[in-house]
Amino acid sequence: MTIKDRIAAEKKAAQALIAKGEENLTDGEFEQLKGHHAELKKLTDRMELFEGAKSALDAVADGPAKPAQAKSARTMGEFVVNEVKGAGMSFAQAKAVGFETAEFKAATDVQMTTEQGTDKIGYAPYLEQVDTAVFAHRRPLTIVDLFGSAQLSGQVLKYPVFGKLEHEELMTAEGKAAKHSHFPAPTWVTDKVGKVSVMWDVTDEMMEDLPYVVSEINDQNDYTMSLEEEDQILSGDGSGDNINGLLGRIPSNSAIADDDARTVEDRIFHAKTMIYENTGFNAEALVISPADYEKLRLKKDANGQYYGGGFFLPAYGGTGQLVIEATPWGLKTVVTPAVEDGNCIVGAFRASGKVIYRGGRKYKATNADGTKFAQDVTTNKLTQRMGLQVKYPYGFVKVSTKDPVQSPVMAASAGPKAEAEAKSAAKASK
Secondary structure, X not given: OOHHHXXXXXXXXXXXXXXXXXXXXXXXXXXXXXXXXXXHXXXXXXXXHHHHHHHXXXXXXXXXXXXXXXXXXXXXXXXXXXXXXXXOOOHHHHHHHOOOOOOOOOOOOOOOOOOOOXXXXXXXXXXXXXXXXXXXXOOOOXXXXXXXXXXXXXXXXXXXXXXXXXXXXXXXXXXXOOOOEXXXXXXXXXXXXXXXXXXXXXXXXXXXXXXXXXXXXXXXXXXXXXXXXXXXXXXXXXXXXXXXXXXXXXXXXXXXXXXXXXXXXXXXXXXXXXXXXXXXXXXXXXXXXXXXXXXXXXXXXXXXXXXXXXXXXXXXXXXXXXXXXXXXXXXXXXXXXXXXXXXXXXEOHHHHEEEEEOOOOEEEEEOOOOOHHHHOEEEEXXXXXXXXEEOXXXXXXXXEOOOOOOOHHHHHOOOHHHHHHHHHHHHHHO
């Protein structure tokens, strides 16, 4: 998804909330509007930054106009133009003095593809087809957009981390006092803001001769920055220069392991329940690897029907539109290789965490580095300072996507094949 597409999506979401009217918005919707506003500002700044940088690079790449060099004539018209210009005359002057050209092509010349004309090129350029360049596959960036965002004015971020929502049995008899619920005292956490940066060199000749390739190199470096940002937000381990990512902040008791007897789809729904019970937030998204999603999407019932609908029609030949990438339990489903096979994440992302930024993404260019000026080499640099804030770690649940191991007794009711598989799995685990 391009930056323009993301800006359009954020505007659409914000306008939908604004249309409800200020008096009708809930606290949660105000938070969503705040998140959309911050995201719009970030994306707009990013767009302006790179449009300005691209314009500057294009101006350098284009440079002063160079006089066009005459090419070998392919037609009689080109031949006449070249002859007149070669004589240093205008067409008016040529007409006045009765200018006469040499022969364009002798009648006895053999028609050949090459070895013709002063440059010996002939018709060879017609045989060459220059196609668009091929660059490496780009993994779609999806994780950062699940969170809200905020700007940081200082260099260190300190904030409270809240535990589970505590409450008693809520059923109350007539005339009795209502039960209380509350968050326990928070633990104050200090997070560092990390810096993502990348630097690359381009010669002046390349900027002048291959502006398209230079713009692609700049764009690829911008994408590499965003990819590293996403990887850090999800799985940064907090060591060295890394930030502390989401996976390292999910509590051990906010996980559903592979020894859980539930099926994967039931575990995902139970994760929604856990989040609501522990924080009061509604889970909004599922992040899952392509291989794990494929197993979930292709599950069938005892009649061989796909639970999520077949490859031609919805489940059981029902009516309606076929959804290829169905969303389990109504959760926004992000299928990405950023998550390793074996576990998925269910979360209330916007309510529980934010991506924090210290300023915007900065672009710098210089040739005053060592011998770069003498070599006509320009050094380009991109920098972004960012981090992750997770005030409600119980707003996320890590769910194992490994199938539960059925006992032979439970599998017997599912048929001989299931019973044999269960016995084999039980034997292998010993």
